Amino acid sequence: MGRVYEYIMRRLKEKRALHFTLIDPEKQLKKTPGELAEEAADGGTSAFMVGGSTIASSGDMDETILSIKERTDLPVIIFPPGATFLSPKADALFFMSLMNSRNLGFVIREHLKGALFCRKTGVEPLSMGYVVVEPGMRVGEVGEVDLIPREDMEGAISYALAAQYFGMKFFYLEAGSGAPLPVPERMINAVAREVEIPVIVGGGIRGAETARRIVEAGARIVVTGTLIETTQDVKGKVREIVKAIEG
Template sequence: MKVHDYLLSFPAQNKAGHFVLIDPDERSVEELPAVSKAICEAGVDAIFVGGSLLLRPDYPAKVKAIKSAATIPVILFPGSLSQIAGGFDAVLFLSVISGRNPDYLFGDHVMGAPQILALGLEPISTGYMLIESGRTTTAEFMSNTRPIPAHKPDIAVAHALAAQMMGFKMLYLEAGSGADHPVPETMIAAIRKFVQIPIIVGGGIRDIETAVMKIRAGADFIVTGNLFQENGDFALMKAFAEAIHQAKSV
């Protein structure tokens, strides 16, 4: 089964999913197999791998270490062209549709597509929308784009509709790593009214209640990263996954 088909199976079953983001810069090669194994055992549905910088030269070895213990899809969440590498089950082929930087809208994709083909990665075209979160995030700074104002759901809806009409397979609403405020439920709900493709929401989600509220507003997948990167609490991760899986059925 292709990774995209696997992801589509969640909304088809009226079920939400939980993704955990690993920033390879924050972990050693030696510890990553155990981290990957623990994430899978916690009931998480996919592992995202990425970061805005990825400064260390052992990145390929870290990807291999994560994959060695993973029993769920390992998906590249690239911050730049330089992060495209082999060994992943799929790659989010991200276009920063909330901004007007031509490189992040389409330019880098022209350069990256042949690499993705050569590596045999499954591309999942994703409309990536940066949402204002109370502080300047790394994604905002590195992409040289302005986020959509959090209090302007109509602007977000227009961008999301355009993404769906242009054939994007997923939407990713991103408040940013370490965001002060996550993406508002009012914005998620407004987008859900008009858009049928799956919605991923990430950034600033620090507790189970917030994650569940995002799902009930219309999100299909929740991404967490910093929360577990900082404390390594896999029992909490399991509780997150269980609550997210049940959120649509309550």
């Protein structure tokens, strides 16, 4: 297994759950990516994800990743909207299938380009099943997704098991960036009880108490992005979440 995967799994053995910080190259406001990353690292985040629903160019990815790596030694993982927006500067790539998309490009075709990219650059692929749950927000629109209804436990479990049976290393439940509500705890719990791979949850997580409940439901990795874009105290907010979830 690759270095980043081993790092994540080692950290998961040490902690009840981990926090990952998502940085969107298109949403940086008053602080540089490096400044955000340094503060989040000081707060206890375990890794950085770089990506978003829409990114102007691969140059934005390069710039953002280099800025982060100048200020922290934590792994930087690409969270790509498509194969056009990859960067050899990253440590790893979430090699993810948007499983409930109607567009085969997001399910498998983009991955053909991504596979060659990983082979040529040495960026570590981290295979992941990725599904979007209501309300879905922008990612649901851009990804042409048939959203999983919030009460559809069986549907979520089916996708998670399919991801595991395909040999994927992670399964991600996404409510959408800026979602008014996170993925339901009942759904997280239903999925976590059925699969052996780590469950990642993102979208609509605005504070430590929400993050704590999500982890108690079964999530092993909690992702926040909008939270750090909308606070001046990145270190403090991340620290609150990390303290609530790590156990």
